[in-house]
Amino acid sequence: MTQSHAMIINGERVEAAGTFGVIDPARAEFFADCPAASPEHLDAAVAAARKAFPTWRDTVIEERARLLNEIANAVEADKDALAVLLSTEQGKPRASAHGEIGAAIHWMRETAKLRPPVEVIRDDEKNRIEVHRKPLGVVGSITPWNHPVLIATWHVMPALMAGNCVVIKPSSYTPLSTLRLVELANVHLPRGVLNSVTGEGGIGRAITGHPGIDKIVFTGSTPTGRNIMSNAADTLKRLTLELGGNDAAIVLPDADIDAIAPVIFAKSFGNSGQTCAALKRLYVHESLHDALAEKIAVLARAAKVGPASDPASQFGPLQNKAQFDLVRALADDARANGGRFLAGGEASDEAGYFFPLTVVTEVTDGMRIVDEEQFGPILPIVRYSDVDDAIARANASENGLGGSIWSTDIKKAEALARRLECGTAWVNDHSSISPAAPFGGAKQSGIGVEFGHWGLEEYMQMQTVHITR
Numbered sequence: 001m002t003q004s005h006a007m008i009i010n011g012e013r014v015e016a017a018g019t020f021g022v023i024d025p026a027r028a029e030f031f032a033d034c035p036a037a038s039p040e041h042l043d044a045a046v047a048a049a050r051k052a053f054p055t056w057r058d059t060v061i062e063e064r065a066r067l068l069n070e071i072a073n074a075v076e077a078d079k080d081a082l083a084v085l086l087s088t089e090q091g092k093p094r095a096s097a098h099g100e101i102g103a104a105i106h107w108m109r110e111t112a113k114l115r116p117p118v119e120v121i122r123d124d125e126k127n128r129i130e131v132h133r134k135p136l137g138v139v140g141s142i143t144p145w146n147h148p149v150l151i152a153t154w155h156v157m158p159a160l161m162a163g164n165c166v167v168i169k170p171s172s173y174t175p176l177s178t179l180r181l182v183e184l185a186n187v188h189l190p191r192g193v194l195n196s197v198t199g200e201g202g203i204g205r206a207i208t209g210h211p212g213i214d215k216i217v218f219t220g221s222t223p224t225g226r227n228i229m230s231n232a233a234d235t236l237k238r239l240t241l242e243l244g245g246n247d248a249a250i251v252l253p254d255a256d257i258d259a260i261a262p263v264i265f266a267k268s269f270g271n272s273g274q275t276c277a278a279l280k281r282l283y284v285h286e287s288l289h290d291a292l293a294e295k296i297a298v299l300a301r302a303a304k305v306g307p308a309s310d311p312a313s314q315f316g317p318l319q320n321k322a323q324f325d326l327v328r329a330l331a332d333d334a335r336a337n338g339g340r341f342l343a344g345g346e347a348s349d350e351a352g353y354f355f356p357l358t359v360v361t362e363v364t365d366g367m368r369i370v371d372e373e374q375f376g377p378i379l380p381i382v383r384y385s386d387v388d389d390a391i392a393r394a395n396a397s398e399n400g401l402g403g404s405i406w407s408t409d410i411k412k413a414e415a416l417a418r419r420l421e422c423g424t425a426w427v428n429d430h431s432s433i434s435p436a437a438p439f440g441g442a443k444q445s446g447i448g449v450e451f452g453h454w455g456l457e458e459y460m461q462m463q464t465v466h467i468t469r
């Protein structure tokens with residue numbers, strides 16, 4: 001596939017002098033060239049966003065909402081081509097790419113319904129005190145490679161609804177679907193309101209230190225989040241950081257394993273495990289451990305892993321070589337430490353970053369496969385005997401994105417779920433999210449939240465107005 005992929009700066013397509021190659025992970029081969037932004041491109045994008053800001057800020061919110069809905073319609077009309085681009089660069093099967101784009105369209109329409117509140121704190125014959133929310137200015141968005149279209153939507157749409165202008169930089173592994181998304185949006189948006197820059201290496205860092213940018217919204221790994229936080233300190237940028245997770249799920253002795261096995265399977269292996277709030281550590285009571293592990297392994301062994309181009313594929317490859325190498329190293333480490341593989345465990349020799357869906361038991365805390373975020377299709381199942389101990393182990397992590405309890409006793413499960421130290425807790429589910437409910441990480445899984453009015457307000461500055469009559 002050769003296409004001309006361009007950045008959008010001030011409403012214009014911009015092809016840089018330099019390019020970098022984008023790899024199809026199902027073949028481990030380059031399939032397209034992407035523009036490599038220079039520092040001047042970034043300056044031009046920020047200048048365009050700053051110039052567009054006063055008019056966009058003062059545009060009535062209903063008009064901004066109307067444009068978001070226009071963008072949703074445009075993405076809907078282009079979804080087949082976008083799904084091909086997304087699945088080719090990301091690796092996910094075509095149906096999953098359609099699922100991601102469908103979710104993005106849904107989020108755009110739901111985000112268009114949000115309105116920032118004006119709160120009245122005091123109102124009497126002497127004084128009135130109001131709290132307003134105002135946009136921040138220019139938002140820099142930096143996205144990862146696992147769900148590039150959806151995460152770009154999560155960053156860009158609330159930022160625009162709040163009245164900000166945006167410069168987005170997608171992951172250099174998956175830049176093309178974002179370039180297309182920004183191009184589609186720019187048919188409807190005024191010039192400069194939404195700009196894209198692509199590049200490897202330093203461009204993300206240049207964004208986080210840029211004096212013309214007021215806020216960074218970042219989704220990616222915790223180490224990069226730390227780096228961004230320190231780099232943004234000089235200009236005191238506002239930050240929303242959605243970082244890594246190592247979500248634990250705890251199955252209580254009264255759980256219905258026939259009912260939960262397919263759900264746990266789907267929540268662990270969806271997108272080949274490359275989801276921030278995927279179920280990544282499964283603690284199962286000893287009375288159910290062997291039976292539940294086998295049920296999940298049966299599903300893993302039956303799953304069809306293959307390229308996006310094959311309609312039979314249910315799961316794709318790892319997105320990139322580094323992630324593939326990490327998953328393989330974690331599997332090898334588990335094997336060396338006595339892990340028992342009920343499914344998968346060894347990469348095949350075929351081209352592409354394919355790793356089979358892998359279920360490993362006889363592993364425990366203190367081993368890499370349990371302690372580290374795998375971000376891949378490998379699920380460690382850990383046996384426990386005491387539920388308080390399982391909760392303590394679930395919480396003994398620097399991460400705190402999500403967690404879940406699985407039981408037929410909903411009341412008990414809910415009480416335990418609320419003891420989990422994480423931003424979202426589920427009962428008999430995992431990783432499900434809603435555009436109306438806040439989502440974010442506790443501890444080192446992030447700062448701030450996305451979605452709903454809470455997410456919108458992350459793109460706004462409060463202004464208190466005191467009126468003396």
Ligand code: NAD
Nearest residue numbers: 143144145170171204205220221224227242243244245276
């Ligand atoms: P990553 O941190 O390697 O990269 C993310 C983005 O940051 C990319 O666009 C990259 O180019 C850019 N970047 C890298 N170094 C930078 C720097 N110094 N300054 C500025 N930008 C920089 O993450 P990834 O490997 O793309 O994504 C996987 C990680 O993302 C996992 O840990 C996963 O859990 C996490 N994630 C979290 C959420 C969430 O909502 N909490 C969602 C998806 C993914």
